[in-house]
Amino acid sequence: MRRRDVLAWLGAAAASTLPARAQSPAMPVIGYLAPESPVPFESRLKAFREGLADVGYVEGRNVAIEYRWADGRYDRLPSLAADLAGRNVSVLVASGGAPSAVAAKAATKTITIVFEMGGDPVALGVVDSLSRPAGNITGVSSLSVEVSRKRLEFMHELRPTASSFGVAVNPTSPTSGSQVRNLQMAAEALGVQLHVMNASTEGEFEAMFLSATQAQAGGLVFTSDPYFAFRSTKLADLCLRYSMPAVTQSRDFPAAGGLMSYGGDFIQSHRRAGNYAGRVLNGEKPSSLPVQLVTKVELVVNLKTAKALSITIPPSLISGADMVIE
Amino acid sequence: MTRQRLRIRGLFQKYFLVLFLAVVIPLATNGVSEAWFGYRDQRATLDQLLGVEARSAGARIQGFLDDITNQLGWLVQLPWAEEPDERRRIDALRLLRQVPAIVNLTLLDGAGRERLYVSRIGLNRTETRTDRSADEAVTGARANRLWYGEVRYYRDSEPYMTIAMAGNRPSVGIVVAEVNLKLIWDVISSIKIGETGHAFVLDRPGRLVAHPDISLVLRGADEATLAPFRELREAIGRAGADVATGWDAEGIAVAAAAAPVAGPDWTVVVEQPLSEAFGPIYAALWRTVGLLLAGAAFAGLLAYVLASRMTKPIHLLEDGTERIGAGQFDHRIHIETGDELQRLAESFNAMAAELAVSQERQERIAKLKRFLAPQVAELVDRTGDDDVLEGRRTEVVTIFGDLRGFTAFSARATPEEVMSVLSEYYDALGGIITKYAATLTSFSGDGLMLLINAPVPVAEPALRAVDLAVEMQLCVQKLIVGWQRRGYRIGFGMGLAMGPATVGRIGYESRFDYTAIGSVVNLAARLCASAADREILADATVAEAVEGQRVLNPMGMRRLKGYDEEFLVYHVAYAERPDAA
Known part of the structure; x- marks a missing residue:
């Protein structure tokens, strides 16, 4: 009888500790906000997880990650960000461009936000200082937005005889205005005309290529925008179909058969974002984590596509390329 | 007893302490000095090690800059043309x-005009021909060939x-490069000092x-x-030759060393947490402490065992002396240490044996003294054996004496009076018997029997017997005067006879008496019985033996009780007053 009593008592004790254990999660939770779907984000996530691992966090072992995917519908980002903020995550990672960062910043003033974007966070009003970000937000910026003009320069170098170039702009992007201004200044310096075309949905892509071809543009320069970056395959197909040389920010583009890309190394930026997320989990404050600028900008050229388009890549471009796909 | 126990425990403590300290003090001295010198050596080694690490780190930072300048060198080799x-x-x-x-990168021709500008971020420029010859970088490169600008944020x-480099002749121009120093991170993050140490670089300010x-x-x-x-950095400057210690940005105590990077006048500082840098020292210290503790424990054990072994014989000795002191002379102390303690125990044992012999002799003397005069008893004892008490036949003089009318007196008188009279009587006679070394064989009531010449032979036994009898008679007569004054009708008569008799011990166990058996005893007893108050009767043998020396008057033939024939009986003449005699 006594043994049965003890067993019953033990069972009761175990039962009473179970909910307590469930309530005190030793694992912190990262809220991960991304504008796209998991598949195109795979390489970015890998880099992000490596950055976390550098600080000692491994998903599923000592940290949990709550993902929110906007699947390309950037207007859903604010509600997704609000959802993550409502779940009171330990740190909110706003990845894949300025729209995520802007949505996250609007969603919470208390949870620390780590952004990963291509634009200038000070110019976008996301942070007030690079070295000492005030408030609850810090992160990593690649230089993709700043180097839009270099894309025009490369295209001009590729087609020195062309007098006009098409520029693809996503008008919903918070950086579109400054990029177009930058490009206009560069066009003046280079003495070329710009044919600015807007596209904010996939459906508008085809019309854009058509318009560029009709305007006899020497090439198509894509402004830095995640929406374009994550649709590299589709854009590469269109380039080949319309025989239109084009340059985008993402190396995914030449890898998918596009001609060229010039932009910040997203592997590096995502990895550093992971590193910062881990350091925030360790208790560091955004004010002691300066905004990092990814210094590495890479030029990738696909020679196969150049051949298909019957374009000769000048030696100056080849020698300056970080990666040449043959 | 408690005091003794305390003393014994004190001795154990003393031995223990002395033995323990004798082991521990050299051990501790050795351990501490070894630890101290080890510590100094380790510090010196650490200083050298960190110095090497600092120089190596400095060389790698220098290498980072040298890589850049080597590459820049290729751009300033050929002279500029106008096109x-x-x-x-x-x-x-x-x-x-x-x-x-x-x-x-900005490339300038010999005149300091900008010929080419290439950038990762901005638009490239060619042939702007802007005059840049007044730029700090240009003048610096022209003066020193290689020029490093200040660090800017x-x-x-x-x-x-900014790094500017001029060629070996003016016509090749100058190259000016903007360098993002953030990329030194690849170099600096790969520098590891030990497990957790690292390096950092400071510029001159x-x-x-x-x-x-x-x-x-x-x-x-x-x-x-x-x-x-x-x-x-200042702490390193102050430390000089010794290893510098300070605190890093997180407040962790570190050991640090520095090395210069010559070109841009930077300092590379390497630091290692003290806990790690001094890890081997702490390990050695812990090892020493561990060895000391183990040594102390071993010393304690050793001291305990040795102190126990040393005090155990002392305990045995103490116990043994207590037993011997309590009269247990057959106790022997068994100590087999083969040293002075064993010798001491042996001498204690010898002492106990001697004490046993002595006690035995004392007991024997006490026994002899019951019937021998003390001096005789001593003599017998001195000879070492009591063979003299063995039965034999010898010539003895037997003296009998008893009080006349005592039986009648004792019937009338109170027991106190009887005992008082007997007490005075024996007190007086005891001294005389002792004086003449006579052997008191028995006394009962008022009568007593003495032997002369047994067990110890004496010279002229008859003469001595006569003198003894006279002195006894005189002495008792003096007492009788007192008794008669008290109204007691008591007299004293004596008889002596000389002749061969069988003498020896009779009795059982510890109840031994020495006595004589033979006709001479009976004769003396009869003579005594027939003697009147104040009379001392002797036989012819006595009279013959003392003839010419003492006066014995024959009293004629007398028939004595128990004898068929008549004996010639002598009367010992003596002066009534001993003073006159």
Whole structure:
């Protein structure tokens, strides 16, 4: 009888500790906000997880990650960000461009936000200082937005005889205005005309290529925008179909058969974002984590596509390329 | 007893303490001195080690800059022509690709005019021919061939530096490169000092150029961030030859050393947490402490065992002496230590044996004294054996004496009176018997029997017997005067006879008496019985023996009770008053 009593008592004790254990999660939770779907984000996530691992966090072992995917519908980002903020995550990672960062910043003033974007966070009003970000937000910026003009320069170098170039702009992007201004200044310096075309949905892509071809543009320069970056395959197909040389920010583009890309190394930026997320989990404050600028900008050229388009890549471009796909 | 126990425990403690200290003190001295010298050696080694690490780190930072300047060197080898130089443009673009730290390059011709500008971020320019000859970088490169600018923080965050290089002749021009120093991170983060130590770089004014934690560098010229780094550098300067210690940005105590980077006048500081740097020292100290503790424990054990072994014989000795003191003379102390203690125990044993012999003799003497005169008893004892008491036949003089009318007196008188009379009587006679060394064989009531010449032979036994009898008679007569005054009708008569008799001990166990058996005893007893008050009767043998020396008057033939024939009986003449005699 006594043994049965003890067993019953033990069972009761175990039962009473179970909910307590469930309530005190030793694992912190990262809220991960991304504008796209998991598949195109795979390489970015890998880099992000490596950055976390550098600080000692491994998903599923000592940290949990709550993902929110906007699947390309950037207007859903604010509600997704609000959802993550409502779940009171330990740190909110706003990845894949300025729209995520802007949505996250609007969603919470208390949870620390780590952004990963291509634009200038000070110019976008996301942070007030690079070295000492005030408030609850810090992160990593690649230089993709700043180097839009270099894309025009490369295209001009590729087609020195062309007098006009098409520029693809996503008008919903918070950086579109400054990029177009930058490009206009560069066009003046280079003495070329710009044919600015807007596209904010996939459906508008085809019309854009058509318009560029009709305007006899020497090439198509894509402004830095995640929406374009994550649709590299589709854009590469269109380039080949319309025989239109084009340059985008993402190396995914030449890898998918596009001609060229010039932009910040997203592997590096995502990895550093992971590193910062881990350091925030360790208790560091955004004010002691300066905004990092990814210094590495890479030029990738696909020679196969150049051949298909019957374009000769000048030696100056080849020698300056970080990666040449043959 | 308690006092003794305390003393014994004290001795154990003393032995224990002395033995323990004898082992522990040299051990501790050795351990502490070894630890101290080990500590000094380790510190010196650490200083050398950190110095080497610092120089190695300095060389790697220098290597980072040398890589850049070596590459720049290729751009200032050929003289400028007036027309644009396409080859040089391609070289410059290639260089940008090869050296990621260079953000942009400006190439100037011999006159200091800008001929080419290539950038990763901004638009490239060619042949602007802007006169840049007044630029600091240009004048610096012209003066020193290689010029390093001050560290600048782009947008208060990213550290940049300008490097300018001139060719070996003016016509090849000058190359000016903007270098993003953030890329030293690859170098600095790969420098590991031990397990957790690292290196950082400060420029001359003490601003952070490189640190494994890039976020510290990106804070720009932030005084609060930079203060601990500057303090550490100053601490190294103060320490001189010794290893410098200080605190890093997180407040962890570190050992540090520095090495210069000559070109831009930077300092590379390597630091290692003290806990790690002094790890071997602490390990050695713990080892020493452990050995000391083990040694102390062993010494304690050893001291305990030795002290126990030393005090155990002393305990045995104490116990033995107590037993011997209590009269247990057959007790023997068994100590087999083979040293002085054993010798001491043996002498105690010998003492106990002697005491036993002595006690035995004392007991024997006490026994003899019951019937022998004390001096005789001593004599017998001195000869060492009591063979004299064995039965034999010898010539003895037997003396009998008893009080006349005592039986009648004792019937009338109170027991106290009887005992008082007997007490005075024997007190008086005892001294005389002792004086003449006579053997008191028995006394009962008022009568007593003495032997002369047995067990110890004496010279002229008859003479001695006569003198003894006279002195006894006189003495008792004096007592009788007192008794008669008290109204007691008591007299004293004596008889002596000389002849062969069998003498020896009779009796059982401890109840032995010495006595004589033979007709001479009976004769003396009869003579005594027939003697009147004041009379001393003797037989012819006695009279013959003392003839000419003492006066014995024959009293004629008398028939004695128990004898068929008549004996010639003598009467010992003596002066009534002993003073007159």
